[in-house]
Amino acid sequence: MEPILGSWEANMDHALTRSPIDVCSSRGEDAVVLGNLGVVRVLKVHAGSRNVRVREGDLCLLLPFGKLDRFDYAELAYAYDCPHTIGLLARRSKMDVRLLLPIPDGTAYSLPRWAAYGRYFTAWDNWSKAYGCWRTQVADDGPANHLVFGWGGGVAFAELMLAKQAGFRVAMAAGSDERVAFLRDNGITPVDRRRFPDLSLPTRQERSDRERHQRRRKSVEAFLNVVKDLSDGYGVAVFVDNIGEPLYDVTLSALAREGVVATCGWKAGMRLSHLRGAESIARHIHVNTHVWRLPDSPRIRDFMETDGWMAPEGSSVIYDFNQVPDLADDYANGKIGSYFPMYRVNPL
Structure with a gap:
């Protein structure tokens, strides 16, 4: 898949400041690619994948679930404290198809409005x-x-x-x-x-x-x-x-x-x-509470689509990929007026 728009979240600021935990140390890894909420485009689906609900070319929401508990709530977050997970701050990546939720076909809402879905x-x-x-x-x-x-x-x-x-x-x-x-x-x-x-x-x-x-x-x-x-x-x-x-x-x-x-x-x-x-x-x-229950994801998406309960049009601010360090600094220093800061990785 290739990320299109990523949402800048507080967990990314926490990771950069290494507080309340040092995610690299916690994961036992030297480096971590952050970014666990955003819109991606599916480029290729592995031929051996089962119960596939996405197609090549689909625009999907990334669900930030790393390790689940027995009731399908997140114990570890994808691209944060869950080892061996790669976030959206990469031009291309691979991920488990179960973490991709397609945006409804023919949706009435723009991609930046959908990209705020994590909140x-x-x-x-x-x-x-x-x-x-x-x-x-x-x-x-x-x-x-x-x-x-x-x-x-x-x-x-x-x-x-x-x-x-x-x-x-x-x-x-x-x-x-x-x-x-x-x-x-x-x-x-x-x-x-x-x-x-x-x-x-x-x-x-x-x-x-x-x-x-x-x-x-x-x-x-x-x-x-x-x-x-x-x-x-x-x-x-x-x-x-x-x-x-x-x-x-x-x-x-x-x-x-x-x-x-x-x-x-x-x-x-x-x-x-x-x-x-x-x-x-x-x-x-x-x-x-923390995150949400994985099986609830389609229901929440459908509620957003039918009720229009999502980020108001024009309320997001978008930084280009090479401006992500500026985005991190502006977020940490309270310089962003929008409640929905984002970064663009690849063109739509």
Whole structure:
């Protein structure tokens, strides 16, 4: 196969920084070719392949499954921590046909919109689990009375679009004029992150740095007041938090009773701590998911096609293959306004 468009993901940034793991060391390999989400063209199918569902010339989505558990969830991710897997940052490659999912024939949507599918497949799985958990405790009240809030990137955006479709109030933090406008244009209430400049200040040295602690507390209080206004004073029903440690205490403080924290990423810190008793008394449910279930892939693809639930037209930014180092630097330094950064490997 030959890659056409690849989606730049947080896992690629993690690999380059060798944190939270060194994937080369973990795989026992000197070098790793990254890129586990994107659109590829099938060039040739091995004559001995069985149950082949793709044809030469097909445009397909790469499914990022390396090692599966007994229920078909990913234990190791393709082109990340799974040994002997080659990602999309190569002009041509070979892969197991079971990892290729054809784009529907005659699709109404452009290739860049499809190339963002990884964030949407992940969001579909995380939202379905989070919403199901929320409903186990709030069985009768209508979603219109409840707020779903997110901070993160494209996955959080995709989840909020599902929440909006389900009838929830939806809001999301954004840190630039471009993203604030993007959220508003898509029916999500934007909360300008710049209004709370000290929200992410470290909390561990509060006693030795009183001034910093006061600054952070002021930002936290201001943010929580916004949440109260948006939720009629009750707090967030489902909080999509794919940031992690710097904002985790704020997430929990903003959460309503019987609320759900939904996590499927850890952009800025994996180690979290909370008061277990307080979380129990408030009946908070913590939902942690990773990737999605392989057999669900065709169903999610078909839902995207029929409902148009995918990256809005023109919302992606595409770097050429020789600009991938620039893309990596821009992503790491927060210089990309789009939630859907991509790289082009071969022409369509």
